[in-house]
Structure formats: C-alpha cells, structure tokens
Amino acid sequence: xxxxxxxxxxxxxxxxHTEGPLLxxxxxxxxxxxxxxxxxxYMIEEKGVNPWNIMAITFTNKAAGEMRERVDKIVGxxxxxxxxxxxxxxxxxxxxxxxxxxxxxxxxxxxDTDDQKTLLREICKRLEIDTKMIKERAILSAxxxxxNELISPVEYELRVMGDYVKKKISQVYKEYQAALKKxxxxxxxxxxxxxxxxxxxxxxxxxxxxxxxxxIMVDEYQDTNTVQFELIRLLASKSRNLCVVGDDDQSIYxxxxxxxxxxxxxxxxxxxxxxxKLEQNYRSSKNVLHAANGVIRNNRGRKEKxxxxxxxxxxxxxxxxxxxxxxEADYIVRSIKDKKKxxxxxxxxxxxxxxxNAQSRLLEERFVMxxxxxxxxxxxxxxxxxxxxxxxAYLKTINNGKDDIAVKRIINVPKRGxxxxxxDRVQAYAIEEGISFYEALQQAEDIASxxxxxxxxxxxxxxxxxxxxxxxxxxxxxxxxxxxxGTGYIKELExxxxxxxxxxxxxxxxLLNKLIAYEEGKLELGETPSLSEFLEEVALIADIDTTNSxxxxxxxxxxxxxxxxxxxxxxxxxxxDGLFPSYMTITADDKTEIxxxxxxxxxxxxxxxEDLTLTCAKRRMMHGETQYNAVSxxxxxxxxxxxDNKPQQSKQMVERYEEESFxxxxxxxxxxETRSAGSFTAKKESDFDFELPTPGNRPKAVLKKAITKExxxxxxxxxxxxxxxxxxxxxxxMGLGELPYGTGDRVSHVKYGQGQVxxxxxxxxxxxxTVTFDDYGxxxxxxxxxxxQKL
DNA sequence: ATCGCGCAAATTTTT
DNA sequence: TTTGCGCGAT
Numbered sequence: 001x002x003x004x005x006x007x008x009x010x011x012x013x014x015x016x017h018t019e020g021p022l023l024x025x026x027x028x029x030x031x032x033x034x035x036x037x038x039x040x041x042y043m044i045e046e047k048g049v050n051p052w053n054i055m056a057i058t059f060t061n062k063a064a065g066e067m068r069e070r071v072d073k074i075v076g077x078x079x080x081x082x083x084x085x086x087x088x089x090x091x092x093x094x095x096x097x098x099x100x101x102x103x104x105x106x107x108x109x110x111x112d113t114d115d116q117k118t119l120l121r122e123i124c125k126r127l128e129i130d131t132k133m134i135k136e137r138a139i140l141s142a143x144x145x146x147x148n149e150l151i152s153p154v155e156y157e158l159r160v161m162g163d164y165v166k167k168k169i170s171q172v173y174k175e176y177q178a179a180l181k182k183x184x185x186x187x188x189x190x191x192x193x194x195x196x197x198x199x200x201x202x203x204x205x206x207x208x209x210x211x212x213x214x215x216i217m218v219d220e221y222q223d224t225n226t227v228q229f230e231l232i233r234l235l236a237s238k239s240r241n242l243c244v245v246g247d248d249d250q251s252i253y254x255x256x257x258x259x260x261x262x263x264x265x266x267x268x269x270x271x272x273x274x275x276x277k278l279e280q281n282y283r284s285s286k287n288v289l290h291a292a293n294g295v296i297r298n299n300r301g302r303k304e305k306x307x308x309x310x311x312x313x314x315x316x317x318x319x320x321x322x323x324x325x326x327x328e329a330d331y332i333v334r335s336i337k338d339k340k341k342x343x344x345x346x347x348x349x350x351x352x353x354x355x356x357n358a359q360s361r362l363l364e365e366r367f368v369m370x371x372x373x374x375x376x377x378x379x380x381x382x383x384x385x386x387x388x389x390x391x392x393a394y395l396k397t398i399n400n401g402k403d404d405i406a407v408k409r410i411i412n413v414p415k416r417g418x419x420x421x422x423x424d425r426v427q428a429y430a431i432e433e434g435i436s437f438y439e440a441l442q443q444a445e446d447i448a449s450x451x452x453x454x455x456x457x458x459x460x461x462x463x464x465x466x467x468x469x470x471x472x473x474x475x476x477x478x479x480x481x482x483x484x485x486g487t488g489y490i491k492e493l494e495x496x497x498x499x500x501x502x503x504x505x506x507x508x509x510x511l512l513n514k515l516i517a518y519e520e521g522k523l524e525l526g527e528t529p530s531l532s533e534f535l536e537e538v539a540l541i542a543d544i545d546t547t548n549s550x551x552x553x554x555x556x557x558x559x560x561x562x563x564x565x566x567x568x569x570x571x572x573x574x575x576x577d578g579l580f581p582s583y584m585t586i587t588a589d590d591k592t593e594i595x596x597x598x599x600x601x602x603x604x605x606x607x608x609x610e611d612l613t614l615t616c617a618k619r620r621m622m623h624g625e626t627q628y629n630a631v632s633x634x635x636x637x638x639x640x641x642x643x644d645n646k647p648q649q650s651k652q653m654v655e656r657y658e659e660e661s662f663x664x665x666x667x668x669x670x671x672x673e674t675r676s677a678g679s680f681t682a683k684k685e686s687d688f689d690f691e692l693p694t695p696g697n698r699p700k701a702v703l704k705k706a707i708t709k710e711x712x713x714x715x716x717x718x719x720x721x722x723x724x725x726x727x728x729x730x731x732x733x734m735g736l737g738e739l740p741y742g743t744g745d746r747v748s749h750v751k752y753g754q755g756q757v758x759x760x761x762x763x764x765x766x767x768x769x770t771v772t773f774d775d776y777g778x779x780x781x782x783x784x785x786x787x788x789q790k791l
Numbered sequence: 792a793t794c795g796c797g798c799a800a801a802t803t804t805t806t
Numbered sequence: 807t808t809t810g811c812g813c814g815a816t
Contacts, residue, residue, distance in 0.1 A: 058805085059805040059806080060805040060806080061805085061806085062805085063805080086805080086806070087805095087806075088805095088806045089806085110806090112806085113804090113806095131811095132799095135800095188806045189806090191806080192806095220805080223805075252803080253803085253804075253805075255802085255803065255804080256803085256804060256805085256806095355802070355803075356801095356802055356803075357802085357803085358801085358802090358807085358808085361807085361808090378804085412792090415792090415793085417792070417793095418792085419792045419793080420792080421792085422792095539806085540806055541806085558802090558803065558804090559803080560802095560803050560804065560805085561803095561804090561805090563805080564805085579802095580802095582802055582803085583802090584802060584803095585802085596803095597803095600803080621807065622801090622807085623800080623801060623807070623808090624801095624807040624808080625807085
C-alpha cells in the first residue's frame with residue numbers, strides 16, 4: 001500500500017487526478033518520478049484500473065529502468081503488466097508484431113548513426129553529389145528533421161521547389177528511404193515514423209492499442225518532437241487519459257527536433273486539460289535555487305514559475321576565474337581532493353559538468369595526474385567503438401543477410417584482400433538483380449565482372465554459412481567466441497602495434513560478457529535467447545544507460561548528459577562567453593537559441609544539491625589555437641550577492657580582450673574565396689556586411705542578405721574576412737616580410753601613439769613586436785596587425 | 792589493395 | 807588539438 005500523506009498538496013493533486021488530460025509542470029527536483037509512480041499505484045489500488053491498461057513512456061532506458069523498479073516496489077502484484085518503456089523500444093515491440101502490414105519484414109534491423117552515414121555516403125556517390133558542397137552531416141540532419149516533422153520524401157520534394165541544395169537533399173532522402181527498405185532496416189527516427197504510419201494506415205491496429213493503453217503517461221514531455229507528439233495523440237485520442245510531465249525550462253534538445261511548443265501548447269490541444277505545477281524543490285539549497293531562478297528568469301515565453309525550498313540557504317555559490325584552462329582543471333581537482341580529505345564529500349558526490357566533450361581532456365589529464373578516480377559519461381559510446389561494431393556486424397550478418405551495411409563492414413575485416421572495386425561490382429550486380437548484397441556474394445561465381453575476385457569472396461561466404469549453421473545448437477556466446485577467434489580478428493589485434501589494441505580486445509571481451517549475461521538471464525527465465533533480440537537490445541542502448549554510480553568516482557559529463565541527475569557537489573567548468581553560451585548561439589540570427597543555452601545552464605545549476613562551483617578561464621585552447629573568453633553572461637545573471645567572488649569586468653580587460661581578438665582575426669586571415677555558405681560563395685569584401693566585435697564576441701562578417709536567398713549564418717572572421725580596429729583589412733594571407741623598423745626605432749601606432757621598439761621576435765607567421773609607448777607603456781603586438789609607422 | 796599523408800572541420804546527441 | 811576523409815603513391 002502506498003502512502004500519499006507524505007506528499008505535498010500539489011503532488012497529491014497530480015496523483016489523484018487520473019481521468020482526462022493532465023499536464024504536470026514539474027520543476028527540477030520537485031519529485032516528479034515519485035508523483036508518477038504513486039499515480040500509477042493510486043490508479044490500480046484506488047481506482048481499480050487494470051495494470052495492463054497503463055503505459056508509461058520515457059526517453060532513456062535508464063529512466064525506464066528506474067521507473068520500472070520504483071513501480072514494482074510500490075505496486076507489487078500485477079506491476080509487471082504495466083507497459084514501462086522508452087519511445088523507441090515501445091515502437092520496436094509493436095512494429096515487430098505488425099510491420100508486415102507496411103511491407104517490411106518483421107526481423108528488420110535498426111541502423112545507428114554510423115550505419116546511416118555509411119548508407120548516405122553510398123547514395124551520395126551514386127547520385128554524384130559533392131559532399132564538399134553539401135555536407136553529409138547537413139543532409140543527415142535535414143533528413144532527420146524531416147522525419148521528426150513527419151515529412152515524407154514526396155512531401156519534402158514538393159516543399160523544396162527551386163532551392164538547389166534542398167532539391168538534392170530531397171533526392172537523397174528518397175533514395176535513402178528506398179535503400180533502408182531494401183535492406184530491411186529502420187533508422188532511429190523511422191522507428192517512430194513507421195509506428196505513426198502503421199497506426200494511420202491500419203485503424204484496426206490503432207484501435208487495438210488504444211484499447212490496451214487507456215492510461216498513458218509521458219515523462220520529459222518538453223523533449224518530445226512532432227512524431228512523438230503525434231504518436232501519443234493517436235494512442236490517447238480514444239481514452240483521452242493522457243498525463244504528461246515536463247518542465248519547459250529544461251527543454252534542451254531543440255537541435256534534435258524537440259518541440260517546446262508541445263508542452264507550451266498542451267492546454268490548447270487539450271482544452272479540458274488540468275494543470276498542476278510542482279514548484280517545491282526537494283533537492284537544492286536556497287542559494288542554488290535562487291541562482292537557477294535568477295538565470296532562467298531572463299528567458300521569454302516560458303511558463304511562469306519559481307522553485308522554492310524549505311531547505312537552508314547553504315553555501316554561497318563559488319565563482320573563480322583563472323588565466324589558463326589548465327589552472328581551472330587543476331583547481332577543480334584540488335578542490336575535490338580537499339573535500340575528500342576533510343570528509344566533506346566523497347568522490348561519488350562530485351560531478352564536473354561542461355558544455356563540450358572536448359573539455360573533458362584537460363580535466364582527465366589532471367584527474368589521472370592526481371590519481372583521483374573519475375568516470376567520463378558520453379563521448380564515444382561503448383557500442384559505437386570500432387571493434388564492437390565489427391563484432392556486432394558479424395552477428396548481424398549471421399542473423400540477417402539483408403543488412404548490406406553490416407556485410408560490407410566486415411567483408412574485409414580482418415583483411416581478406418577484397419577491395420573497393422570488387423565490392424562495387426558485387427553491389428552493381430545486386431542492384432541489377434534486385435537482390436541483397438550478401439545474396440549477390442553467394443552467387444559470386446556468376447558475376448562476370450569480378451572474374452578472379454570470386455576466389456577471395458568464396459571463403460568469406462562459407463565462413464558466414466558455417467556460423468549460420470551453428471547458431472541453432474551452438475549457443476550465442478560460443479558463436480561470438482568463435483567469431484572472435486575464427487575470423488582472426490583477435491589475433492590481428494594481438495599482433496597489432498597499435499597503442500590501444502589491448503583496450504580493444506578488452507572491449508570485445510566485455511561485449512562477450514554482456515552477451516553471456518543476456519543468455520544466462522534468458523535461460524533463468526526459461527526463455528530462449530535469440531540473436532535478433534540481443535542485437536536489438538544493444539541497438540537501443542545509450543551510454544548514459546550503462547553508467548552506474550555504484551563506483552566511488554567523480555563523474556565528468558556534458559551538461560546535456562547531466563539532465564535528470566543530481567549531485568551534492570557540482571562544478572560547472574568553462575563558464576565563458578563563446579564556450580557557454582557557445583559562439584554558435586551568440587551569433588545566431590535566431591534569438592531563441594541563446595535561450596536554449598540558458599535552459600542548459602539552468603539544468604546544470606539545478607543538478608547541485610549542496611554546493612555549486614562555477615569556473616572559467618581567460619585563455620583556453622580551442623580548435624588548436626588560443627581563445628580569449630570573457631566571463632559567461634550567465635554568471636552575471638546570477639544574483640551577485642549569492643557569489644563568493646564577483647566576476648571582474650575592468651575596463652582594461654575589455655580593452656585587452658578587444659585588442660587580442662582583433663589580432664587573432666587578422667592573424668588567421670585567408671582569402672574570402674575559401675568561405676561558402678550553402679550554395680553561395682562569397683568572393684569579395686562587398687559581399688559581406690560587417691559588424692564590430694564586442695567583448696565576448698569575435699568580429700563578425702555576415703553575408704549580405706541581398707546575395708543569399710534567405711540570409712545565412714554569420715561568418716566569424718577567422719578565415720572569412722579580416723577585420724581590424726573598426727575597419728576592414730583586405731582578405732589574403734599575411735606572410736612574413738621585412739619589417740621597416742627594428743629594435744630601438746621610434747614608431748607610431750594608431751591607438752597608442754608614439755613609442756620605442758624594444759624587441760622584435762620572429763613567430764611562425766608574423767613578427768611579435770614589443771613597444772614601449774610613451775603614454776601606454778609596454779605592449780606586445782603582431783607586426784602585420786599593428787601597422788606601426790617608423791618615424 | 793593498402794597505406795599514409797595532407798587538408799578541412801570541429802556544440803550539444805535521451806534512441 | 808584531434809579527428810576523419812580523400813586521394814595519390816606503393
């Protein structure tokens with residue numbers, strides 16, 4: 001029996017409101033999972049709802065697992081028939097059963113991003129699309145957005161009339177979908193899209209599931225995209241018992257298609273909706289909460305709410321600015337060490353959050369140096385490592401010969417002397433005959449064009465055939481062991497000179513362990529382990545799911561990965577304008593982009609329970625060169641009385657910053673011709689509008705609107721244009737030339753007036769000149785930029 | 792067929 | 807700085 005007395009008034013309201021649409025606006029740390037699980041229990045215990053009719057949808061496997069666990073605990077008997085799953089795994093489950101109605105085979109494979117890229121590359125080659133002009137990534141994200149918006153290839157084509165680039169993308173989209181279907185594969189987006197298609201095409205199936213899922217709950221609703229919205233809308237349209245939980249202030253996945261309007265407009269879509277706001281926070285100290293509120297307040301178009309807590313004020317928010325990024329890392333590590341020593345915190349209580357994965361390197365180095373246990377979340381997913389993907393490709397090939405991508409991945413791994421030309425010819429034959437790549441391989445003898453190449457293909461085909469015949473009686477883990485050894489893959493790694501060869505072998509071993517665990521788990525339940533099922537599980541696993549915090553380690557992760565987690569001690573590193581918020585969003589035309597960054601900051605701050613430390617550095621290496629960054633505007637949005645150190649903003653700093661940013665811009669010059677935006681390439685200065693740099697922003701050159709079709713993203717003046725103190729310097733590289741002055745000469749400078757040259761140092765690309773100015777003292781500057789006049 | 796060098800690009804990423 | 811890719815040389 002569950003106890004509802006321990007809940008606050010609002011929470012109870014949400015729990016007891018079981019019929020009709022319900023929007024729960026749950027602020028960070030307001031106990032929403034608790035509300036959801038209690039709500040389920042209440043429905044079953046008090047309202048007599050059949051567990052079988054309840055569905056709870058989450059985004060991550062981890063969230064689903066946690067929900068499952070808590071529901072099981074509180075509901076007890078019958079809880080296993082509650083459908084608790086992620087969007088994607090729900091779709092897979094349903095599609096496996098009915099996808100034949102859409103003309104797919106029910107043992108379809110799921111393509112991950114890597115597979116998508118491989119397929120895309122093939123198609124671009126076939127369609128003779130120059131991937132330098134239209135970037136692969138751009139195509140992929142265009143296709144993904146289209147799918148997220150439920151725009152079919154045909155519709156897409158109709159919409160893009162006239163635009164050259166989009167027209168090309170439309171062609172690719174069409175081909176890409178055709179190829180997926182031919183390979184009997186679905187990408188991640190497809191899982192949702194096909195589900196919606198199925199429901200729309202087969203009202204009988206839709207009705208079946210509408211009857212089954214009479215009470216639907218969706219977690220993290222602010223992150224849903226259009227397909228997900230539609231999917232839920234369809235499922236709930238009969239019962240209308242739809243409960244969505246979310247926080248518009250924590251919507252940070254717009255770039256992945258999440259539509260914040262889904263949550264903001266919930267009440268207009270469901271006019272009879274009941275709304276509950278959970279604003280009491282049980283996680284953080286007052287200071288942390290006030291800091292978070294101070295930041296998020298600056299966003300427009302949000303549902304007004306303010307978190308409050310009964311907790312004490314707690315520690316002040318720590319803020320520290322360093323000269324160099326490594327000093328920042330150093331400080332964080334030292335601080336954690338101190339806390340551990342004094343017993344204030346254990347390693348597992350601390351997390352370091354940052355904006356970009358690249359920032360983890362510097363931190364890691366320090367952690368290693370001080371031998372402090374840490375764990376990086378994210379970065380390269382275990383399942384996207386090369387060696388793991390290779391092993392899985394073998395298993396996929398053995399499992400489903402229709403997966404061309406998998407077959408091609410391992411046909412020459414380890415090396416079998418099968419090259420691109422042979423593969424292309426087999427592919428051509430396969431297309432001609434309308435068969436899969438693997439089937440073509442089996443008929444290699446008949447392919448006239450490959451001639452003797454057939455000799456190399458034969459052993460590969462028989463290898464796979466042998467494995468296939470073994471699947472039945474051999475057991476999955478034995479099969480994988482056989483692949484590891486039998487293909488010579490492990491042997492190749494053992495003999496390899498590569499530094500990480502041993503890690504790779506360990507990773508494969510780890511995969512084997514996971515397979516064994518899967519197999520044993522199944523056998524314990526009295527079920528038959530199946531290769532397809534294992535592959536499917538693996539395909540839907542993300543890194544965050546496998547991170548267990550049982551280990552006593554400091555957690556390092558991006559702000560995005562931190563969502564949904566909490567830590568007593570949180571460090572937010574790299575609080576710098578240009579890094580966080582990123583240049584991309586500062587310079588974006590779309591003003592709402594900065595708001596998403598602000599939400600990200602809000603998410604970061606609200607992860608902290610007791611102690612929050614914000615750090616930044618004046619200088620940091622980014623993309624291989626030193627960047628000078630000002631303190632993040634977000635730090636300044638925090639009520640300053642909460643900070644133990646106030647961010648400094650002296651006039652000199654601004655001046656120095658401006659100066660250095662000019663110099664850098666000038667230094668990196670390249671001709672205008674090197675830059676292009678979409679289909680247009682800028683050729684001369686007059687193609688740009690220029691904007692002056694401001695502290696925190698690099699100088700900006702924007703393609704003139706008149707020239708581009710719909711405007712374009714601004715150029716940062718690094719390769720595109722050269723700027724100097726307010727004027728435009730010609731494009732073109734600056735090389736080393738003779739200087740018209742030397743040490744001891746009197747010179748004059750536009751800004752600093754007259755002075756004497758005290759030192760001239762030859763740098764890689766320019767001279768560094770030190771001048772003692774009469775009015776300003778010593779200045780070090782680059783000759784090409786400074787344009788000093790000899791007197 | 793394979794290797795290796797040079798060039799360009801580089802947020803965030805629940806599945 | 808790091809990574810990934812394409813192309814030219816073996």
